[in-house]
Amino acid sequence: MRKQKNVLFSLSVVTVLAVTAACGPDSSGTSSDSGEPAGDITVTSWRFADPSAVGTLHLELIDGFNESQDAINVTTEAIPYNDVNTELVNSVLSGAPADLVAIGPSELASNAEYLQPVDDFWEAEGAEFQDAFSETARALATHDGQLWGIPIEMSTTDGMWFNKDVLADSGVDPEQAVSSWENFRAALEQIKAAGHTPMLFEAANATRMDRHWSWYVAGGADLTDPDQYVEQMCTPESEETFTFLTDLYLDGLTPNPAGIAYDEATRQFSAGDVGFYADGPWAPTTYEAYDASILDKLGYTHLPPKEEGGGYGANVDGLLWAIPKGSANPEAAWEVMKFMSSVDAEERQAANGNLPTRTEVLQSAVVADDPMLAHFGALIDEHGYPRPRADFIGEFKQIFITAYQAAVTEQQSPADAHASACDQLRGL
């Protein structure tokens, strides 16, 4: 026993020593006042942990950066996707943030307090650098009249994917199906009659609201001005959209959306018995990981307009590198950002189904020769609007999705659910 205790004691001493030895300095980032940026910086992104190809690509890019020069040493930190906010808020409030973070442009407005604008860096790079990025892309990085980073991907979640086999088996023509809401519903009913799952729709949590916006746009809402979001989402037309969507479930045309989050939706779609599913251009890369045989059956089109010939929307978001407030070394962070948005990097990203932000790459063969990317590029060009963003957007989405859940679980009628959501929204 005593021997055991001695062992334990020495173990504890060793442990304490080992732990203390592991304590680094508070922040190793040093920003040189003159000359080239240098030092150690930390980059956090949920992408680094992503099991699909996009995650590994970003890690490769950072490795490439570290090899390309000696002055700046980048350490990557993978954070769980669900905890991006927690990590950012915590670290900034406590004064020890990372130097560079990956963020969705639509999250800029709600997180601007924790980030620093980078207009000066853009300015210093000169006109040629600035003009290399598309207008849409730069708009994505803009909030409150300032630029907050370099966008490196553009995409929309509002492409309509379909399973060719399921549609063929149900006698549904995809283009006819997406010509209007009425035809779409009819197609779903046909798929259902053939014994398949007609479509998937998600409303499991607040972030899923981003998959709903464009239906409201098709229904007549104009979601370009944050000050008008509440009003636009509460019009009689929007109530109609709300009812149309909730009825899809109530009429058995989609599995209970209140229980479906993204990973479950993609998994179900990949399993091969689902007709339609709206998703982004990265879809094949993602679905492949679940079931590679889905690739042969995949087809894509657009969301249905409300009336034949009518308009429909495609919310545009992407990925932006941004610098947290209080970063020890923003200069070095900017260098990394530039590297991650280089022509070469963008070409490689495009190969993973993310539209580039540089006009040059956007117009290059990488995109143009890929019909799927070209299709999504056209969706953004012709129907794109920035994904809704505002400092209150988190709560906004939560309220709306809760109403949606209340309606599909028959706790309230669609009209009542929509009305009570709007009451709450007006109180924001």
Added chain:
Amino acid sequence: MATITDTAVRQRPGRRPNRRPRSRSVGATGRYVLLALMLLFALLPFAWMLITAIKPAAEAYTTPIIWWPSTPTVENFVAVLTKTDFPRVVLNTVIVAVSAALISTTVAVLAAYGLSRLAGKRAQVLMISLLFAQMIPTVLLVIPYFLIFRRLGLVDTLLALVITNVSFTAPIATWLLLRFIGKVPKELDAAAMIDGCTRLGALRRVVLPAARSGVAAVFFYTFLVAWHEYLFALSLTSSPQNQVATLSIASLVGQYSVSWGQLMALGILVALPLIVLFLMVERSLIEGLAGGVKG
């Protein structure tokens, strides 16, 4: 024949003292059935975890469900081991959990001894305050800790995790240990002190050995709590070399997809050492708890 310690000693392999007359009302078969049902409840999720982990990707999610993989595979385990820095993650977690448990248990032994031998009127207050840590939502403690650790230069160190875990586990460990150490007859250490031991000496040489299974139980309990901790690990560490197991699990849940096969494989890899360790200490754990709770 009341003490569990005695029972356990007599109960060496093979021998089962026939001495529990109650529950005769429920027949042995009935009891087996009930236990089997509980066992199903406890173990079926583990079975599903294992089956998912050894399924090839194409069979992981199908309708109708495939209950057993056509060709069991280790590909998920390989993927997890190559993708995550598993040895380091486990080492980090072990360092944090063992250090936190050691410190907590030490603090608890001292304080529990003090409370049972020396405390006056204020003991009650002290004891209630031991439960405080269990009451406030963890979220709210993260910011103060972050501020303190930043000042101390401890952000993104394993030491920060050790400290926060101690803050949670030391009070509860004291609470649990109080029962164990309180049960050690005061005459034991009194005698030791007569023989020339200091109080600390008496604690170390007499009381501690007498309560050792209780100490082991508390050690394991605090170890487990530290191993499970997530929010502090997320908030207070950042670099990959300081990643602990719970964080590693959560980061497999990506933005675009969750590889459930890999997730479950990692889950098994993380749970396995805990289960093995648990089986190793189980006897003294239960002995210890019983020693502490007996009237």
Added chain:
Amino acid sequence: MSGTRRMERPAPERPATPTAAGATGAPGSRPRPRRRTVSAGDRAIFFGPLMVVLVGMLAFPIGFALYASFADVDNLFSLEFAGAANYQELFERPADLVTPFLNTLRFVGVSVAAALVLGFGGALLLNTTLRGRRWFRSALLFPWVIPTVLVALLWRWIMDSNLGGAFNGLLAEVGIIDDPVSWLGSPDWAPWVIILAQVWHGFPFVMIMLLAALQAIPDELYEAAAVDGAGPVRQLTAITWPGVRPIFVLVGTLEGLYAFREFATIDVLTKGGPAGSTEVLATQVYRLFFEYHQFGKAVALAALMFLLALLATTFFLRLSIRGDED
């Protein structure tokens, strides 16, 4: 009572140190020395470390959090005093607090009750002469050792809303359902699924503690009761229950506190949905803080949670202390 009995047989403690054995031979041989001579040094040694933990690692952060609830934290966590503004803001829409509060009560109440019932039942079953009960005991404790994050993810995977999910698949296989049930998407089911996950993870600890308590009840009591003609039910109420009651209250209180602040299970399984049916106070604090950045409301609500827990704990501990005195 068993303290004295233990004195008769210090044997189990034996291999420890020779001094231990020697010392036990000695008691009473000399008049007891000290008493009332608790030196400052001893105090420092025995209470010092705990005080460091209590004051430095708990009182300070908790005090900080409580103070923050009265500060202008909405302003990038500024610590300027702001009176009760945060509380006022929190209570502007009291209706928002009612559902999470009731959900919390249900979650804590049901999961603790279920864990106690299951744990007590398991302990009673294991405290018999069944063959292989050690194996049963080990296996039943497995759920306890795996991390909460993993528990929640595992249950989400099992409760998948499609027929490809294990639970739906199983029910379909045995013919109970034809169409899959969206367990986590239904306000009728989701609260029970999170309770299920919580109980699955929590009951083994209750069981092991209660088993320990049962084993500590002297057999003589049962033998005497049997001689007196007491039946099994009477034995349960007259001997078993009083014997385990203090521990019962203790583990119940602990489990309750853990359930009360449980966040990971709920966040991973349902994120508080559907339609707010699983939103509890802990997830609401988290949402207010990290998703809406309404720090003031978040810290005020957290402070109220603390108060609530304090009151409840005091109440249950009173119960426990009274039980000890019985």
